[in-house]
Every structure is written in C-alpha cells, then in structure tokens.
Amino acid sequence: MIPILSVRDLTVSLKRASGTVPVLERLSFELDRGRTIALVGESGCGKSMTALAIMGLLPDGFALEKGSILLDGEDVTKVPPARLRALRGNAMSMIFQEPMTALNPVFTVGDQICEALRLHQGLGRQAAMERALAMLKAVQIPAAEQRLHAYPHALSGGMRQRVMIAMALACRPKLLIADEPTTALDVTVQAQVFDLLKELQEEMGTAIVLITHDLGAVADITDTVAVLYAGRCVEHGPTLEVMEAPRHPYTRGLMACSPHLRLGAAAAGVPEPLQEIPGLVPPLGQRPPSCAFAPRCARATDKCSAQDQPPLAAISPDHEVSCWHPEERAVA
Amino acid sequence: MSASLPTTQTGAPQGVASPAGTALRLFLSNPIGLGGLIILVVLVFAALAGPQLYGVDSLDIVGMPFQPPGDDPILGTDYLGRDILAGLLQGGRASLAVGFTSALITVVIGVAFGSLAGFFGGAADTLLMKITEFFQTLPTLLFAMVLVTLFGQHLVVTTIAIGIVSWPPTARLARAEFLRLRGLEFVKAARASGAAPAYLIWRVILPNAAPPIVVSATLAVGTAILFEGALSFLGLGDPNVMSWGLMLGQNRAYALDAWWTVMFPGAAIFLAVLGTSLVGDAFNDAINPRLRKR
Structure with missing residues (x-):
C-alpha cells in the first residue's frame, strides 16, 4: 500500500538579495491512510512552512529547491496549477490557526461550507446545502439548522474552528493539515477539538498532519512524531x-518543558520544577551545516560544531535520530 | 451557547443579521442619510415622470424671453423664451443619467485596475499603477474638454469622458483594499480550498472590499453631475439635449439681469450633489463601525 503522503528530501529556501537561505532542509516523512503525524518544535522551526509547501501555498519569496511531495502517489510539486487547485480542498485541505479570521465575514457559514462542495464535486445549491448541514452536525454544532444561516461573527471561537473543520472535511479529503488548530482556543475547547478530529478521522480515514505545541495532544492522538x-x-x-x-x-x-506530560514512572512522586531550553532558535541565514542545536545543548562537544550534522540514523526499526551524542535509552 | 435560539426548522434566516442587512438598518435609522435619499428619490422621480406630467417640451419656445417667475411659466423663461421648469424636469434626466453612468464607468475601470494590481502585486501592480498615475496626473477638466472636443459634443461622449478622467482615485482605493484583504487568513483559507484567482478576486475579496468602493461610487455620482455642469457651462455640453449644466451655460451671460435663468438649474445641481453626498456619508457611517459616534 502506498502511503497517502510521502515527503522526500523536502528543501525549501528563501530568496533574498544576498542569496538563498535554507528554511527547510531534507525533510522526509510518510503518512498512511487514517494515521496522524505530529510536527513539533519551537516557533520558527519550519512546521508551518512544511504545511504550506505540501499545499503548494509557499509565500512569495520562498521556493521549493528540491525534493518531492507525493499525495497518494502524485507529486504535487510538479503538477500544473489547475490540477493543484483541484486537489486543494478536495484531496487535501488545511485548517488554520486563527478561527476568528479564517472565515469570510460577509458570507454565511453554510455558503462557505458549500463553496468547496460546489467547486470540487459539482453539487447543486440544494445538494451542497444538505451536505453542509450534515457536516455541521458531524462537527457537533448545536442547532445546526440555524447555524447554517449564521454569519461568522455570531459564533464563538470554538464554534468557528468546528466550522473550519467542517469546511476542510466537506469533500472527504485524503489528507488534512491542521496548523495549530487549537492555539487560539480555550483549554476545554482545545480538548473537544482534538477529540472531534480523532473521531472524524476514524470515520473518514483521513490522514492528518498535526502541527501543535500541545504535547498532551501529540501523545493522545498521533501515531508518529517528527x-x-x-x-x-x-x-x-x-x-x-x-x-x-x-x-x-x-x-x-x-x-x-511540558508541564502536563507525565508518563509511567515520572507520574509518581514530587514533580520536578518546569524546565526550559536556554537560548533561542537561530534565525534564518545563521544556521551552520553543523548541528544547529549545539549552542543550546548540554551534551554538545567540539565534534558537534566541527562536523556537519549527522543524517538521521535508525536506532530502532522506526525510530531515527540525528545527533552525535544521542541520549541513552531511559531505564524504564 | 445562546439559550434563545430560534426554533424554526425551516432553515429560514430568522433573527440572523447579515452584514449588509445591519448596514442598511443603520443607514435607514440615520436622519442625514434618509434626508439625502429623499432628496435623490424626489429628483429622480421628477426627472422620470415630470416631463410627461408637465407636458411642455424643454426646447420649445413658449413665450417672450426673460419672463420672470410668476404664473404662466411658473419659473419663467430663459433667453430664448423656453420654459425653465420644463428645462429643469427634462434636464434632470440628462444630468442624473450622466451622473450615475459616469460613476458606474468610474467604478468599473477603477475596480478592474485596482483589484488586479492589488491582488497580483509585483510587475502587474507596477504596470497598472503607472497607467493609473499617468491618468491621475492629467488635469481632469482639461482632459475631459480635450476628449469632448476630439469626439464631439454628445451626451454619450461627455459621460464616457467624465468616467475616463475620474477613475484613478477609485483604482487606488480598490488596490489598497485588495492589498489589505489578500493577506488575511480567510483569503488564504479560500486559496487552500482550491479557489482560482478569478474566484478569489470576484467572490472572496471583492464583497469585503465593496463598502468603501460603494461609498466612493455614491460620492462619484455627485462629482459627475458637477462635472457635467462644468463642461456645459464652458459650452462643451451636448446642445441638443437639455441638461442642468446646459441651462447654466447658455444663460450665464444674463445671470445678472435674469437671475431665475441660472438660479433654478444651479439649485437643482446643488440639491443633487447634496443628496448624493449625504447618502454617501451615511453609507460610510453605516458600513464602517469605527467611524460611528456611539
């Protein structure tokens, strides 16, 4: 079975007057149908850029240098623009971080869910509205019949994110990219949204790329993590x-750094004080070929800054790490 | 959520305020805008139905020249003995038609240039804005006079000329709106759901850019009426079609001796421009919540 999403050697760079600056370097991962991968890391590590590269929506100035992105076997980096538009919203779709601004303020919720259905599946107005209503019910919006005719400003943040999910999943895409879908929401609503994503995934078999800072959610709903x-x-x-x-x-x-993740033996006893990683992510253009994390790393040696960062090396069948001095496996 | 949701199952948009509906309600509750609207409605009605009701042709000589306002021709006659009231009614058709049509031309050209420049940016933006600046640097009245002189003193030429000289500010406005809106999250979201550029421009961004453009279009109607008056005043109007501007232009030499020949068409132009300005301002207040007093 070929994976739904296969990213190979993805390299994206920013073109500046002074030259090209790498933004993403040789990123590779695969994702099977119905599975979820988490992309984690601090802000500025290239998570959102990966999402935009997959959607073919890199901002002006950013270019895909090399690598391929296969969506169900089709390389989306090489298809013509019209084919890409036919895939977007249909075979792959995306949920954005800010539900407050990601809905068009001048159209009703129903109209906006209908757009993708009419565009990609050629449904008539009536049929599209029925599907939109079904989607609103699927994302558990109360009084869906009324909400269908509501404008976005009348909905709360959690409701709007549910509407965004309904829009993204209306055409039953093979791949859903969720770029920090809960960052702007209340904590209780965050859990609901993750549960909802998981539920819909089980129903539709959609593969999900989840970008998040919420490690609890990563542990909860993802299968692999990069x-x-x-x-x-x-x-x-x-x-x-x-x-x-x-x-x-x-x-x-x-x-x-995560205050709420305590697994296994760590759950017992007095919690340790919350850790932090000293320093900042090096800005674009100041990233050496050697390990970029070395200046912040307690385990770094001369070797780390003298030699290029090692390629990802398998340390167990599916588990790869790129480090000269990987941590020992914790004694369970 | 709200406990008092409407309970109808018919799906009728009951109790749901659309942005346009809210703006309309605000507009109608504003006495200034309502006053402007009433002025415009009265003028348009007078221009459309007036000539039939009054039954006098504005180009016919009905009596002695320079008859003062009184009982027979109620508003008097002009330097050729034509009925002033008939001129006002029939001239209103031409003046208002020129006003609305030129405003429409202004908006169509301006939005076309501004939306494409703002949406695509880069080289397209530079090229389109250079063209816009070229038109903007030409003195408008002079340019319109050249166009009318070149293509003939005809009402259609006047209308198109006014539209052609007036569009650059609208283009700049539309461009600014498109620049602002194209980076917003919901436009990105629409792109991510497969919308093509034409769809993004027409269906996603334009409805959001519409409010300031509608306001400027309303104000453009008044400006165009004034412009037509200015051209006719300078003797460049269509001599075969009665308009308020033509009445002003043809009678201007006698303004000191027979005030009524210019006073009434001048007042008509004043009212029409006042009406459109009031409506435009009220539109602006209704559409832009930040400018609202409360």
Whole structure:
C-alpha cells in the first residue's frame, strides 16, 4: 500500500538579495491512510512552512529547491496549477490557526461550507446545502439548522474552528493539515477539538498532519512524531517511543518543558520544577551545516560544531535520530 | 451557547443579521442619510415622470424671453423664451443619467485596475499603477474638454469622458483594499480550498472590499453631475439635449439681469450633489463601525 503522503528530501529556501537561505532542509516523512503525524518544535522551526509547501501555498519569496511531495502517489510539486487547485480542498485541505479570521465575514457559514462542495464535486445549491448541514452536525454544532444561516461573527471561537473543520472535511479529503488548530482556543475547547478530529478521522480515514505545541495532544492522538529544529528533522519515530524515550537532546528538552506530560514512572512522586531550553532558535541565514542545536545543548562537544550534522540514523526499526551524542535509552 | 435560539426548522434566516442587512438598518435609522435619499428619490422621480406630467417640451419656445417667475411659466423663461421648469424636469434626466453612468464607468475601470494590481502585486501592480498615475496626473477638466472636443459634443461622449478622467482615485482605493484583504487568513483559507484567482478576486475579496468602493461610487455620482455642469457651462455640453449644466451655460451671460435663468438649474445641481453626498456619508457611517459616534 502506498502511503497517502510521502515527503522526500523536502528543501525549501528563501530568496533574498544576498542569496538563498535554507528554511527547510531534507525533510522526509510518510503518512498512511487514517494515521496522524505530529510536527513539533519551537516557533520558527519550519512546521508551518512544511504545511504550506505540501499545499503548494509557499509565500512569495520562498521556493521549493528540491525534493518531492507525493499525495497518494502524485507529486504535487510538479503538477500544473489547475490540477493543484483541484486537489486543494478536495484531496487535501488545511485548517488554520486563527478561527476568528479564517472565515469570510460577509458570507454565511453554510455558503462557505458549500463553496468547496460546489467547486470540487459539482453539487447543486440544494445538494451542497444538505451536505453542509450534515457536516455541521458531524462537527457537533448545536442547532445546526440555524447555524447554517449564521454569519461568522455570531459564533464563538470554538464554534468557528468546528466550522473550519467542517469546511476542510466537506469533500472527504485524503489528507488534512491542521496548523495549530487549537492555539487560539480555550483549554476545554482545545480538548473537544482534538477529540472531534480523532473521531472524524476514524470515520473518514483521513490522514492528518498535526502541527501543535500541545504535547498532551501529540501523545493522545498521533501515531508518529517528527521533531523539527531550525528547519531540520532531528528525531522521527512512533509517538510513544519518542515521548517515552526521547533520544535527541532537543526532544528531551521539549518534553521537559511540558508541564502536563507525565508518563509511567515520572507520574509518581514530587514533580520536578518546569524546565526550559536556554537560548533561542537561530534565525534564518545563521544556521551552520553543523548541528544547529549545539549552542543550546548540554551534551554538545567540539565534534558537534566541527562536523556537519549527522543524517538521521535508525536506532530502532522506526525510530531515527540525528545527533552525535544521542541520549541513552531511559531505564524504564 | 445562546439559550434563545430560534426554533424554526425551516432553515429560514430568522433573527440572523447579515452584514449588509445591519448596514442598511443603520443607514435607514440615520436622519442625514434618509434626508439625502429623499432628496435623490424626489429628483429622480421628477426627472422620470415630470416631463410627461408637465407636458411642455424643454426646447420649445413658449413665450417672450426673460419672463420672470410668476404664473404662466411658473419659473419663467430663459433667453430664448423656453420654459425653465420644463428645462429643469427634462434636464434632470440628462444630468442624473450622466451622473450615475459616469460613476458606474468610474467604478468599473477603477475596480478592474485596482483589484488586479492589488491582488497580483509585483510587475502587474507596477504596470497598472503607472497607467493609473499617468491618468491621475492629467488635469481632469482639461482632459475631459480635450476628449469632448476630439469626439464631439454628445451626451454619450461627455459621460464616457467624465468616467475616463475620474477613475484613478477609485483604482487606488480598490488596490489598497485588495492589498489589505489578500493577506488575511480567510483569503488564504479560500486559496487552500482550491479557489482560482478569478474566484478569489470576484467572490472572496471583492464583497469585503465593496463598502468603501460603494461609498466612493455614491460620492462619484455627485462629482459627475458637477462635472457635467462644468463642461456645459464652458459650452462643451451636448446642445441638443437639455441638461442642468446646459441651462447654466447658455444663460450665464444674463445671470445678472435674469437671475431665475441660472438660479433654478444651479439649485437643482446643488440639491443633487447634496443628496448624493449625504447618502454617501451615511453609507460610510453605516458600513464602517469605527467611524460611528456611539
């Protein structure tokens, strides 16, 4: 079975007057039908850029240098614009971070859900409205019949994000990219939205790329996780394995920064004080070929800054890490 | 959520305020806008139905020249002995038609240039804005006079000429709106759901850019009526079609001796421009919540 999404050697750079600056370097991952991958990392690590590259929506100035993105076997980096538009919203769709501004203020919710259906599936107005209503019910919006005719300003943030999910899933896409879908929402609503995504995924078999800072959600609903640092994948593997036994110092640092994730033995006893990773992600253009995390890393040695960052190396069948001095496997 | 949701199952948009509906309600509750609208409605009605009701041709000589306002021709006669009231009624047709049509031309050209420039940016923006600046640097009245002189003193020529010299500010306005809106999240979201550029421009961005454009179009009607008056005043109007501007232009030499020959068409132009300005301002207040007093 070919994977729904296969990203190979994805390299994206920013064209500046002074030359090209790499933004994403040799990123690779695969995602099967009905599975979820989490992209985690600090802001500025290239998570959203990966999402936009997959959708073919890189902002002006950013260019795909090399690599391929296969959506169900079709390389979306090489298809003509018209084919790409036919795929967007139909075979792959995206949920944005800001539900407050991601809906068009001058059209009703129903009209907006209908757009993709009419555009991609050629449904008539009546049929599209019926599907839109079914979608609003599927995303558990109360009084869906009335909401269908509501304008976005009349809905709360959580409701709007549900509407966004309904729009994104209306055409039953093979791939859904959720770019920090809950960042702008209340904590209780965040959990509801993640539960909803999981539920709809089970029903539709959609593969999900989840970009989030919420490691609790990562542990909860994703199957694999890719940790990005400064545009490079530093660790990649099954979610439970990566989270229970992070091998890259950066991954370990991220886990330690999370106040609510306590698994296994860590759950018992007095909680340790909340950790932080000293320093910042190096800005674009100041990322050496050697390990970009070395200046912030407690385990760094001369080797780390003298030699190029090592390629991802398998340390178990599915678990890869890119580090000269990976952490030892934690003793369970 | 709200406990008092409408309970109808018919799906009728009951109790749901659309942005346009809210703006209309605000507009109608504003006495200034309502006053302007009443002025315009009266003028349009007078121009459309007046000539038939009054039954006097505006180009016919009905009596002695320079008869003062009184009982027979109620508003007097002009320098050729033509009925002033008939002129006002019939001239209103031409003046208002020129006003609305030129405003429409202004908006169509302006939005076409502004939306394409603002949406695509880059080289398209530079090229389209250079063309806009070229038109904007030409003195409008002079340019319109050249066009009318070149293509003939005909009402259609006047209308098109006014539209051609007036569109650059609308183009700049539309461009600014498109620049602002194209980066917003909902436009990105529409792009991500497969919308083509034409669809994004026409169905996604334009409805959101419409409010300021509608306001400027309303104000453009008044400006165009004034413009037509100015051209006719300078003797460049269509001599075969009665208009308020033509009445002003032809009688201007006698303004000091027979005030009524220019006073009434001048007042008609004043009222029409006042009406459109009031409506435009009220539109603006209704559409733009930040400018509202409360």
